[in-house]
Amino acid sequence: MKSFLFLTLLAAAGLQSFCQQLNIIPQPVSVKLNSGTFTITNKTVFVVNDAEAGKSADFFNAYLENIYGFKLAKGSAQPGNYIKLVTKKNIEKPSSDAYNLVVAPMGVTISGDTYSGIFYGIQTLIQLLPVTKNVSLKIPAVSIADSPRFIYRGMMLDVGRHFFPVSVVKKYIDYIALHKMNYFHWHLTDDQGWRIKIKKYPLLTEVGSTRNGTIIGHFPGTGNDHIKHSGFYTQEEIREVVKYAADRFITVVPEIEMPGHAEAALTSYPWLGCPGTGPYKVEETWGVFNNVFCAGKDSTFQFLQNVLDEVLQLFPGPYIHVGGDECPKNNWKLCPLCQARIKAEELKDEHGLQSYFIQRMEKYINSKGRKMIGWDEILEGGLAPNATVMSWRGEQGGIDAAKQNHDVIMTPGGWVYFDHAQVQKDDSLTIGGYLPVEKVYGYEPIPKELNTEQAKHVLGGQANLWTEYISDPSKIEYMIFPRMSALSEVLWSPKKQRSWILFEPRLKQQFKRYDLWKSSYSKATLTNTLTRKKIKGKK
Ligand code: ACM
Ligand code: ZN
Numbered sequence: 001m002k003s004f005l006f007l008t009l010l011a012a013a014g015l016q017s018f019c020q021q022l023n024i025i026p027q028p029v030s031v032k033l034n035s036g037t038f039t040i041t042n043k044t045v046f047v048v049n050d051a052e053a054g055k056s057a058d059f060f061n062a063y064l065e066n067i068y069g070f071k072l073a074k075g076s077a078q079p080g081n082y083i084k085l086v087t088k089k090n091i092e093k094p095s096s097d098a099y100n101l102v103v104a105p106m107g108v109t110i111s112g113d114t115y116s117g118i119f120y121g122i123q124t125l126i127q128l129l130p131v132t133k134n135v136s137l138k139i140p141a142v143s144i145a146d147s148p149r150f151i152y153r154g155m156m157l158d159v160g161r162h163f164f165p166v167s168v169v170k171k172y173i174d175y176i177a178l179h180k181m182n183y184f185h186w187h188l189t190d191d192q193g194w195r196i197k198i199k200k201y202p203l204l205t206e207v208g209s210t211r212n213g214t215i216i217g218h219f220p221g222t223g224n225d226h227i228k229h230s231g232f233y234t235q236e237e238i239r240e241v242v243k244y245a246a247d248r249f250i251t252v253v254p255e256i257e258m259p260g261h262a263e264a265a266l267t268s269y270p271w272l273g274c275p276g277t278g279p280y281k282v283e284e285t286w287g288v289f290n291n292v293f294c295a296g297k298d299s300t301f302q303f304l305q306n307v308l309d310e311v312l313q314l315f316p317g318p319y320i321h322v323g324g325d326e327c328p329k330n331n332w333k334l335c336p337l338c339q340a341r342i343k344a345e346e347l348k349d350e351h352g353l354q355s356y357f358i359q360r361m362e363k364y365i366n367s368k369g370r371k372m373i374g375w376d377e378i379l380e381g382g383l384a385p386n387a388t389v390m391s392w393r394g395e396q397g398g399i400d401a402a403k404q405n406h407d408v409i410m411t412p413g414g415w416v417y418f419d420h421a422q423v424q425k426d427d428s429l430t431i432g433g434y435l436p437v438e439k440v441y442g443y444e445p446i447p448k449e450l451n452t453e454q455a456k457h458v459l460g461g462q463a464n465l466w467t468e469y470i471s472d473p474s475k476i477e478y479m480i481f482p483r484m485s486a487l488s489e490v491l492w493s494p495k496k497q498r499s500w501i502l503f504e505p506r507l508k509q510q511f512k513r514y515d516l517w518k519s520s521y522s523k524a525t526l527t528n529t530l531t532r533k534k535i536k537g538k539k
Contacts (some may be wrong), residue, residue, distance in 0.1 A: 023509035024127045025485050026180060026492035028146035036105040036141040040234025046083040052115045055247050056085055056122045063126055067516050068133055082107040085118050098147035098201040103139055116249040120180045128403065131512040146345040149462030150445065153411050153491040154183035155484065158192025162467040170244050172476065178246035179488035184245055185253040185321065185462060191283040195232045200268065200306050205232040208264035209283040218429060219286050238314045251317040253373065258304060259293040259357050260327030266291050272300055274335035286324045286468045295357045296337025305364050312368050320365050324358050324374035355381030362387055371516060399449045402457040410461040415443040416487060418479050419466040422524040429469045437525045441486040441500055463487050474520040481521035485510050
C-alpha cells in the first residue's frame with residue numbers, strides 16, 4: 001500500500017512538473033512535450049483558408065495586439081514561420097469541438113473537426129505564450145489532442161439587478177472564450193430592471209429600466225441611496241453582442257423571467273398583474289416579490305408571446321430561457337381570473353397553474369423551432385414536455401429531470417454561484433455563502449444517483465453571477481476569477497485527469513495571465529494554501 005502511495009505521488013510529481021511547464025487551463029486530454037521551440041514574431045504568417053477560420057486568427061491577433069503590441073499578417077505558408085489553421089474530418093475521437101495542435105520548430109498547425117475546434121486550439125496556443133510581454137514569443141514544441149467532456153459550458157450574467165454596458169458584456173464574453181466555454185446566459189429582466197428594448201412595448205424600457213434608488217449595504221440595508229439606476233440594450237446593441245459571441249463560437253441564451261421576478265414589467269404595464277394588486281414599482285431592494293404576471297388573463301400570454309417574437313428575432317440560438325423560479329402564489333390565490341383558470345383547466349392548485357403557464361409558453365417556443373430552458377421550479381406541478389432544466393437549488397431538480405428523460409444543466413448554488421464569498425469572512429459585500437475555488441474545482445456535474453443513460457441528459461454546467469451586490473465591472477472579474485478557471489476544467493477536461501494538486505500550480509500561472517489582462521481577481525486561494533500548509537506543519 002505504502003509503495004503504491006509512493007508511486008502515485010511520484011507520478012503526480014512528474015506530471016506536476018510537466019504541467020507547470022505548460023500551465024494550460026482547462027487541462028487538455030493529451031499533451032506530448034517534444035524537443036525544440038517555435039518563436040512567434042511579427043514576421044510569422046497566419047495561413048487561413050477561409051473566412052470562418054479567419055475568426056480564430058482574428059481573435060488571436062486581437063489578443064497579440066492587446067497584450068504584446070503586434071499582430072500577424074495572413075498569407076501563404078512560409079517555411080519555418082507560420083501558424084496554419086485547417087479543418088479536418090478525420091480526428092480520431094470525433095467531436096464537433098475536437099482539435100489537434102502541433103507546435104514544431106517549423107511552425108504551428110491547428111486542425112479542428114470544425115471551426116469551433118480550431119477556435120479552441122487557438123485558446124490553447126494563447127496559453128502557451130509567455131506571460132511576460134515581448135516582441136518575440138517562444139513557445140515549446142508540443143502535440144496536443146483535445147476535446148471537451150461536456151457540450152454545455154456556460155456562464156450567466158445578471159444585468160437586471162445592475163446594468164452593465166455592452167463593453168463590459170463583451171469583455172465577459174471574451175473571458176468565456178478564453179476558457180473554452182460556449183454559452184453566455186444573459187439574465188435580461190428582473191424585478192429591479194427590464195434591460196432589453198421591445199419595440200411593441202416601449203414602456204418596458206422607458207419605465208421598467210429605471211429604479212429610483214437602491215438599498216445601502218446588505219439586505220435589508222441601512223437605508224436607500226435614492227440614486228436612479230438605469231440602463232437597457234437597444235436591439236442594435238443586442239445584435240452586436242450576439243454577433244460578437246458568435247464570432248467566438250459562443251451561443252447567447254436570453255432569459256426573460258416569468259411568471260415571477262416580473263415587477264419591472266408590471267410597473268411598465270400594470271394590466272399584466274392580477275386585478276386588485278399593485279401599485280407596482282421597479283424594486284429598490286432584493287428578494288422575492290409577490291407581484292407576478294397574472295396567469296388568468298389571455299392578454300398576459302399574448303404580451304409574452306409578442307415579447308418573445310422580438311427576442312426570437314434577436315437571438316438565433318436554440319434556447320430561450322423563461323426563468324420560472326421563485327414565483328410566489330399569493331396573488332394567484334386571491335385572483336378570480338387565476339382561480340377561474342385553475343377551474344377551467346382542471347388544475348390541482350397554484351403549482352398546477354405555474355406548470356400550465358410554463359407549458360403554454362413552451363408550446364409557443366417549440367412552435368417557433370426553439371427549445372425552452374427554465375430553473376428547476378418548472379418541475380413543480382409537472383414538467384413541460386420538452387423543457388431543459390437548470391438545477392440551481394442543489395442537484396435534486398437536475399436528478400429528477402434527468403430521470404424523466406429531460407436535458408439538464410447543472411448550476412447548483414453550493415458549487416457554482418459565483419456571487420458567494422471566496423473567503424470565510426466576506427472581503428467585500430456579497431450575498432453570503434462561502435464558495436472557495438477548491439470547492440468549485442471539486443464539483444462533479446454528473447450526480448451519482450443517475451445511471452449511464454440518465455447521465456447523458458446532463459449537458460454540462462454553468463456558473464451564475466447574480467449582481468445584487470455587484471455594480472462595478474472590476475467586481476465582476478473579482479467574483480469570477482479564479483473560480484471560472486476552475487469550472488472551465490470541470491466542464492472541459494476528462495474526469496479522471498482532474499486533480500487539485502496538479503491544478504493549483506497551473507492556477508498560479510493563470511494569475512499571471514489575469515495580470516496580463518489587467519483583470520481583477522481573488523487571491524484567496526493563496527491565503528487558503530498558506531493556511532493549509534501552516535496547519536499541516538503543526539501536526
Ligand atoms: C435563482 O437563483 N433564483 C435561479
Ligand atoms: Zn391573476
